[in-house]
Amino acid sequence: MLLGAIADDLTGATDLSLILSRAGMSVIQVVGVPDEGDDFGNADAVVVALKSRTIPAAEAVEQSLASARVLRARGARQLYFKYCSTFDSTAEGNIGPVTDALLDLIGETRTVACPAFPQNGRTVYQGHLFVGSQLLSDSPMKDHPLTPMRDADLRRVLAAQTARPVDLVAHATVAQGAEAVAAALAGAQGIAITDAICNADLMTLGKALAGYGLVTGGSALALGLPQNFRAAGLLAEDAGNADFTAPKGPGIMLAGSCSAATRQQVARAEANGIATLALDPLAIASGETRIEDALAFIAAHAGDPRPPLLYSSADPEAVAQAQEKLGRAQAGVVVEAFLSGVARKLAEAGTRRFIVAGGETSGAVVEALEAMAVRIGPEIDPGVPWVVSTDPVAPMALALKSGNFGCEDFFAKAWDMLA
Ligand SMILES: Nc1ncnc2c1ncn2[C@@H]1O[C@H](COP(=O)(O)OP(=O)(O)OP(=O)(O)O)[C@@H](O)[C@H]1O
Numbered sequence: 001m002l003l004g005a006i007a008d009d010l011t012g013a014t015d016l017s018l019i020l021s022r023a024g025m026s027v028i029q030v031v032g033v034p035d036e037g038d039d040f041g042n043a044d045a046v047v048v049a050l051k052s053r054t055i056p057a058a059e060a061v062e063q064s065l066a067s068a069r070v071l072r073a074r075g076a077r078q079l080y081f082k083y084c085s086t087f088d089s090t091a092e093g094n095i096g097p098v099t100d101a102l103l104d105l106i107g108e109t110r111t112v113a114c115p116a117f118p119q120n121g122r123t124v125y126q127g128h129l130f131v132g133s134q135l136l137s138d139s140p141m142k143d144h145p146l147t148p149m150r151d152a153d154l155r156r157v158l159a160a161q162t163a164r165p166v167d168l169v170a171h172a173t174v175a176q177g178a179e180a181v182a183a184a185l186a187g188a189q190g191i192a193i194t195d196a197i198c199n200a201d202l203m204t205l206g207k208a209l210a211g212y213g214l215v216t217g218g219s220a221l222a223l224g225l226p227q228n229f230r231a232a233g234l235l236a237e238d239a240g241n242a243d244f245t246a247p248k249g250p251g252i253m254l255a256g257s258c259s260a261a262t263r264q265q266v267a268r269a270e271a272n273g274i275a276t277l278a279l280d281p282l283a284i285a286s287g288e289t290r291i292e293d294a295l296a297f298i299a300a301h302a303g304d305p306r307p308p309l310l311y312s313s314a315d316p317e318a319v320a321q322a323q324e325k326l327g328r329a330q331a332g333v334v335v336e337a338f339l340s341g342v343a344r345k346l347a348e349a350g351t352r353r354f355i356v357a358g359g360e361t362s363g364a365v366v367e368a369l370e371a372m373a374v375r376i377g378p379e380i381d382p383g384v385p386w387v388v389s390t391d392p393v394a395p396m397a398l399a400l401k402s403g404n405f406g407c408e409d410f411f412a413k414a415w416d417m418l419a
C-alpha cells in the first residue's frame with residue numbers, strides 16, 4: 001500500500017477513490033474502521049470511508065486514529081485525510097481535531113489543508129473558499145441541514161478547530177511551482193491552507209507534498225500524489241483497476257440530500273418520466289408514512305424503464321420546519337433510517353443497483369446493505385463513479401452521489417450507463 005486515506009463520509013471516499021483510480025492507482029474502498037487482517041487485495045491505495053463528519057469530535061478522532069493505525073501497519077507510506085470540498089464542519093468542527101490527532105500519530109508537525117476541487121467549481125484563493133463565483137458563505141452551503149457554512153475564510157474556520165497555528169500558502173507562491181511551495185511549506189507553521197484555483201495548482205501542490213506523512217483536503221488534492229510514487233519507482237505507469245461489471249437486477253434511486261444541485265436533479269428526474277415519491281420527515285416521524293408504503297409504490301412501478309426515485313430533498317424552509325419540530329440531528333436520523341430501511345428490504349428482495357444522493361444518506365444506506373468494501377468503476381460525472389461491492393455472492397452496484405455533484409440529468413444518466 002502506498003497511500004492510506006481516511007474520508008469523513010462515503011460519497012467523499014468514492015470521490016477520492018475515483019481520482020486515484022483515474023490517476024492509475026489500484027484502489028479499494030472499505031466502509032468503516034478496517035481490521036488489521038482485512039483483505040486489501042494488494043491495492044496501491046486503500047480509502048477508508050467513515051461517517052465521521054458530523055459525529056462528536058472525540059469519536060471522529062478515535063475512528064480516524066484507529067483507521068490510520070491499520071493503514072500504517074499495512075504499509076501506507078502517506079496518509080490522506082479527505083473532507084468535503086466545501087469544508088463541511090459542524091459548529092464544533094472535526095477537521096481540526098482529526099488533523100491534529102493524525103499529525104501526533106505520525107510524529108509530524110506540519111501539513112496542508114486544501115479543499116479545492118476546481119472541476120466542480122470549488123477554488124481557494126487568499127485562503128477563502130469559493131463555490132463557483134460565490135464565496136462559500138453566500139452559496140447554498142449556508143443552508144446545509146447539518147453543516148451550514150457561514151464563513152468562507154478557511155483560516156478562521158480552521159483556527160477555531162485546532163490549537164496549532166494556521167498559515168497560508170497563497171496563490172502567488174503556488175504559481176511559482178513546486179519548489180517555491182515546498183520552501184513556503186517548510187517555513188510555514190502547523191496547518192497551511194493552500195490556495196488552488198485550477199488543476200495545475202493541485203499538481204504543483206501534490207509534487208511539493210511528496211515527503212509529507214499526512215496530507216489533508218478535498219479529493220482533488222490527490223491529483224498530483226500518484227506521480228510522486230511513480231517518480232520514486234513505486235507505482236507502474238497505470239496500475240489499472242479491475243473491469244467493472246454491474247450485477248443484474250432491479251434498481252432504486254434514493255435521495256436524502258437537500259442541496260440545490262440534488263433538488264434540481266430530482267426535478268429533472270421527474271421531468272424525465274422517472275416515478276418519484278416525496279418523503280416528509282414529519283410524516284415519517286408520526287408514522288403516517290411507513291416503509292411498507294414506499295415499498296408498495298416501488299412495486300407499482302416495477303415495469304418502468306427506469307427505477308423510481310424516493311426523495312426527502314426539500315428547500316431550506318421545509319428543512320427548517322422539520323428541524324424545528326424534530327431537532328436538527330433527529331430530522332436527519334429519521335430520514336436516514338427510513339431510506340436505509342427501504343434499501344435493506346429491497347436488497348433482501350433482490351434489488352442490486354442503487355443510486356443514492358447525499359453523503360450521510362449514502363453512509364446510512366450502505367451500512368444497511370452491509371457493503372463493506374467496493375471497487376471503483378466508471379465515472380458518471382466528476383467525483384461520482386459507479387462502484388461495485390466486493391461481496392462474491394450478492395454484489396451490488398452503487399452510485400453514491402455527493403450532494404453538490406452531478407449534472408442536472410444525473411439520475412437518468414447514471415441509470416442509463418448500466419443499460
Ligand atoms: N426534508 C428534510 N428535512 C430535514 N433533514 C433532511 C431532510 N431530508 C434529508 N435530511 C437530512 O439532511 C442530511 C443531508 O445530508 P447528506 O450528507 O445526505 O446530503 P448532502 O450534505 O447534500 O451531501 P454531501 O454530504 O455528499 O455533500 C441527511 O442527514 C438527511 O437525512
Ligand SMILES: O=C(O)[C@@H](O)C(=O)CO
Binds near residue numbers: 012013117
Ligand atoms: O468533496 C466533496 O465535495 C465530496 O466528495 C464530499 O465529501 C461530499 O460529501
